[in-house]
Amino acid sequence: MDARLRRVNKEIADCKSDKSSRVTIDLVDDNPFHLIGAFDGPEDTPYEGGRFQVDIVIPDNYPFQPVKMKFITKVYHPNISSASGAICLDILKDAWSPVLTLKSTLISLQSLLCSPEPRDPQDAEVAKHYMTSKSSFEKTARYWTMIYAGGPGEDGAGRPGKDAAKDEIAMAGLDRAHVAQFEALGFDRSKVIDVLRRMNYRGANVANINDDRVVEELLK
Amino acid sequence: MSSDYEISDDENEYYDEEDDEMEVDYDDGSASEIEVDAFGDDFKVAVRSERKLYEVDYTSLSQPEIEKIMQTDVDHISGIFGVEPAVAAQLLRHMNWNKERLIEKYMDNASSVAVAAGVELPPREPTPPPPKASSSRLSSTGPQRTTRRTTAENLKSSPKSKRTTPLVEESKEFVCPICFDDTQTEFMSLICEHKFCASCWKEYITSKVRTEAECKIACMAEDCNIVALDPFVEKALGDDRETWTRYQELLVRQFVSCIPHLKFCPYPSCTHTVSCPSAATKSSLITMVPIVTCGASNTHVFCFGCPIDTDHRPVVCAVAKMWLQKCRDDSETANWIKSNTKECSKCQSTIEKNGGCNHMTCKKCKYEFCWVCMGPWTEHGTSWYSCNRYEEKNSVDARDAQTKSRASLERYLHYYNRWANHEQSAKLSMELYTKTEKKMEEMQVTSELTWIQVQFMKKAVDVVFRCRMTLKWTYAMAYYLASGNEKELFEDNQRDLERAVEELSELIEAPIDPETIMTLRQKVTDKTVYVQKRNEIMLEDTAKGYLEGRWKWNVTVEGFDSA
């Protein structure tokens, strides 16, 4: 039997037999080299209560080359692209070892959610948000967990239905008053949100940004 | 010494015996009307010396020759440290072949160097995790991202003894933690004793070498820093000699990349190296353009000083790089220039360029014009030919930004147009090669000329190609040259070379008539010699200008005094 196939089959079987970690690996279709992994958001983090899905592609010379993984579930995290789900993690690149498994790698992703490293970001805007105000960042990350990963939300009260309208201001991690201030000048709300997010108009950073510069950006 | 520009002795046989390259007598009508300017004297002096001013001194080395140099270092280290050659080699690779630094560090703390190089196990007691090359994020200040990583159970056994030879053993119970294939019976491990089956080792090393072009093979166990030494790699690869050869080539490449005066030939699948100590420092690159050939093939021409793998004389590396970047940035604006068709400015019919010559004649209205500037050709044959010069408009009063940016675009297009045209014409004249060969066959039939005597055509095409390359880069240079006397002299040389090249270009595309073939041969041969001379003057004078610090730029160029 093909060595790669034997190894992947064994990994899937081992993962199935171990229920304690709540890490799952499933086939997308009949192709054993394209899988979907899933794990719970770690406790005591903004990701708690969410369930996160990961797209897994097994390269031709696996396990001698690292497995390719990216988040399917949208995640608000400095080392994960908020747009594409791409992940910045050493073991997915040059620190990969053939003894690592799909399951151990998924557990590494879970631990990545516990310990963001904003100095080596995948998503620069999210990283800036994290550095500017950790509490504001966590609030946004929790909101994303509620919207995309089925998390409980801010007050733990309940999850919005599937069709619940997303609050764009909360999604961008901005202050309502700030958005309203520039909206009042006659700018479109989505434009204001976009510009303020890009400029990291949050927390203590607001004092560093001249209103004229914001308007200048809005006029572009 | 081998250079594209050097005229080797055997090429001289294409000419009559008295056609000595060095002392050409311009006694036929076409040459005497051309004034040999002030640089002529310098040119004559320079050409007599062994190496021309625009050439650089270098040697080319084959892979075995480099391996010999590496082996000398390895033997030296092996001798003074009292370690096996394979260990010495890995220590040197780890220190990027800086032998002095290795000796110094090793004398200071042999163990820490050996551990960092992956040839010795870290001390067992307070075991700090081995430093990870890739991750600044795993520094002591940052949170450890991979703390929850699981480690395969069977890898936890702690190492017992140091061995330098691979461990191969048979086992019934042990299953390889990578392939889980219980039919595997042969296992290998490095001094860390992390055991894996021979087949996994082979695949792993093959993947590293072939897919990643990596010659540092670390142990497959997680966080294990021990490196596979050459005898282990060779044994693990077994009968796959091709991968072993590739591995050795990667080792040579790694060595070459560590030594400033060495550079690996950038041409695909070539394994030659050039040694050029005089161009090894950045500061040397403001006074020379170190164009070299690797020694494996005459066509492997590249710059020692920068990543451009063509001859970019006479422009220094920093300016050539700026120009290429500019062209990339403005590629869309200038794309139309590259097209092979233009409209006749008199009758508007479409004209296609299919030769290298820029003297165009409209098929329909017979209007003769210059392909580059679209001006009438009659103005180009005369002494006031100035197709190459950009007349800086008195644009001082161009106050508004739009006029200014239009003026600067126009200026750029002037140079880019000519740059692109020489490149295109050079390519087209290469296509002429085949045509030329046919022509030469024809000539042998229609005239008394022997094969060797008809070589003048081939030679002429060669010279045209080479000189168009020079011309091409002179436009990059002129774009950045600060206006003034020096630039004007530069453009005089450029104009003289360009005119000569265009004339030769026209000659070699002329139809062959058996009646006049002897005259044509004489004309082409004379013109070829003259064009070569103009090219020499162009290159020689620019090279001299660099040494004298004569060239001033209109922008700040790395290494030069600011503009």
Ligand SMILES: [Zn+2]
């Ligand atoms: Zn194996």
Ligand SMILES: [Zn+2]
């Ligand atoms: Zn090991």
Ligand SMILES: [Zn+2]
């Ligand atoms: Zn070569």
Ligand SMILES: [Zn+2]
């Ligand atoms: Zn260069």
Ligand SMILES: [Zn+2]
């Ligand atoms: Zn016409």
Ligand SMILES: [Zn+2]
């Ligand atoms: Zn012209």
